[in-house]
Amino acid sequence: MSLREAIAELDVESLGDDMHALVADLFPICRSITGDGFRQTLAILDKRVPLEVHEVPSGTRAFDWTVPPEWNLRDAYVADLAGNRVIDVRASNLHVMSYSVPTRRRVTRSELDEHLHWLPEHPEWIPYRTSYYRPDWGFCLSERQRAGLSDPEYDVVVDSTLEDGSLTYGELVVPGETQDEVLVTAHACHPSMANDNLSGVALVAFLAEILATTRPRRSYRFLLIPGTIGSITWLSRNEAVVPRIVAGLVVACVGDGGPLTYKSSQRGDALVDRAAAHVMRRRGGSVRAFTPFGYDERQFNSPGFDLPVGCLSRTPHGEFPEYHTSADDLELVRPESLAGSLAAALDIVRILDEDAAYVNRHPKGEPQLGSRGLYPSTGGRQAEEGVLAMLWVLNQSNGGRSLLDIADRAALPFDAIQTAATTLAEAGLLAVSSERGDDDG
Numbered sequence: 001m002s003l004r005e006a007i008a009e010l011d012v013e014s015l016g017d018d019m020h021a022l023v024a025d026l027f028p029i030c031r032s033i034t035g036d037g038f039r040q041t042l043a044i045l046d047k048r049v050p051l052e053v054h055e056v057p058s059g060t061r062a063f064d065w066t067v068p069p070e071w072n073l074r075d076a077y078v079a080d081l082a083g084n085r086v087i088d089v090r091a092s093n094l095h096v097m098s099y100s101v102p103t104r105r106r107v108t109r110s111e112l113d114e115h116l117h118w119l120p121e122h123p124e125w126i127p128y129r130t131s132y133y134r135p136d137w138g139f140c141l142s143e144r145q146r147a148g149l150s151d152p153e154y155d156v157v158v159d160s161t162l163e164d165g166s167l168t169y170g171e172l173v174v175p176g177e178t179q180d181e182v183l184v185t186a187h188a189c190h191p192s193m194a195n196d197n198l199s200g201v202a203l204v205a206f207l208a209e210i211l212a213t214t215r216p217r218r219s220y221r222f223l224l225i226p227g228t229i230g231s232i233t234w235l236s237r238n239e240a241v242v243p244r245i246v247a248g249l250v251v252a253c254v255g256d257g258g259p260l261t262y263k264s265s266q267r268g269d270a271l272v273d274r275a276a277a278h279v280m281r282r283r284g285g286s287v288r289a290f291t292p293f294g295y296d297e298r299q300f301n302s303p304g305f306d307l308p309v310g311c312l313s314r315t316p317h318g319e320f321p322e323y324h325t326s327a328d329d330l331e332l333v334r335p336e337s338l339a340g341s342l343a344a345a346l347d348i349v350r351i352l353d354e355d356a357a358y359v360n361r362h363p364k365g366e367p368q369l370g371s372r373g374l375y376p377s378t379g380g381r382q383a384e385e386g387v388l389a390m391l392w393v394l395n396q397s398n399g400g401r402s403l404l405d406i407a408d409r410a411a412l413p414f415d416a417i418q419t420a421a422t423t424l425a426e427a428g429l430l431a432v433s434s435e436r437g438d439d440d441g
């Protein structure tokens with residue numbers, strides 16, 4: 001089945017509830033950049049799409065980085081002198097700072113405060129904090145909880161392991177007609193935060209599931225990785241693959257109620273940037289220039305690789321108040337937003353897969369469309385979109401302009417231009433150009 005046929009059969013809006021249900025299934029898992037929680041997450045996703053799971057041993061060099069020890073958490077709490085758990089990871093796995101070292105000790109109230117993290121501006125929310133690369137321990141709690149800590153001493157327990165193991169990531173390649181690849185990735189290492197980034201994980205999983213039923217023109221590589229160290233590790237192990245990547249999307253924060261946002265690759269004018277800009281215009285979204293801060297797009301866009309990889313989101317990271325807090329919960333993520341984000345991703349993928357350049361085989365004057373059954377028998381005051389699209393394609397198809405170029409010039413949907421080109425090619429009026437092939441635009 002072609003990609004176009006598979007998308008045409010979908011009722012994307014109906015998938016929003018299914019995507020939200022997947023987010024809900026993954027939400028309770030205590031994840032970090034390594035460990036069994038990440039593996040458990042991939043095991044659930046593997047039921048939807050067949051993932052190849054990779055394990056990279058601790059201590060492995062990845063350019064300037066080293067794969068860290070594996071972290072697993074069994075329990076963590078702070079108890080008062082009566083033995084009551086006043087901070088308990090069983091209530092929220094955000095309560096413990098990720099990668100906290102094993103700890104079992106009695107501390108004074110003032111010493112405990114040195115290891116507590118809270119949000120005075122949001123007294124009911126628990127923040128999310130990590131200490132991946134500096135040995136430390138800590139607890140996160142609401143301002144209200146902290147105000148209730150009145151004992152002179154507390155017992156602190158972090159029942160964790162931090163030892164040689166591995167970094168885990170999942171990968172799926174959907175082969176296409178060419179070896180040119182589109183990379184689609186999300187970080188899957190955050191615990192109990194629905195928008196950042198279980199929404200991205202769900203979108204990538206559903207997009208992979210849809211494409212796995214097709215034979216696309218380009219090949220698609222899906223990655224579910226821990227943030228930063230995951231992309232750097234993957235790049236260090238796959239330098240032979242990198243030259244095949246002609247476009248890519250990092251997906252994050254796609255479930256909230258904000259409008260769609262696309263952050264360009266550092267090139268700014270790559271095919272994926274132009275495709276995403278076209279989709280943002282049609283869907284009321286916005287485009288932002290590249291900055292070397294954010295998610296894994298900054299690794300793929302680093303100067304040693306300079307890959308055309310952008311980032312698709314709704315409200316960008318750090319710009320919604322719930323970001324990296326317990327308020328990033330299942331209520332923040334909306335089924336209709338998930339479905340809309342998936343639809344936008346599919347629009348981008350279709351452009352990446354179907355954009356091509358054609359040559360008008362009858363360039364001297366306008367070919368007679370009516371005799372070929374392509375023009376209404378009765379003329380009107382204004383051309384219908386389909387007819388207008390055909391006229392634009394015929395006028396612009398000089399072998400060097402792509403369908404996306406024409407769609408942007410005509411201010412028409414790419415789908416209308418692509419449909420027109422297919423119709424004209426079937427009528428013998430267009431031929432595929434060899435001047436513009438499967439590059440990155």
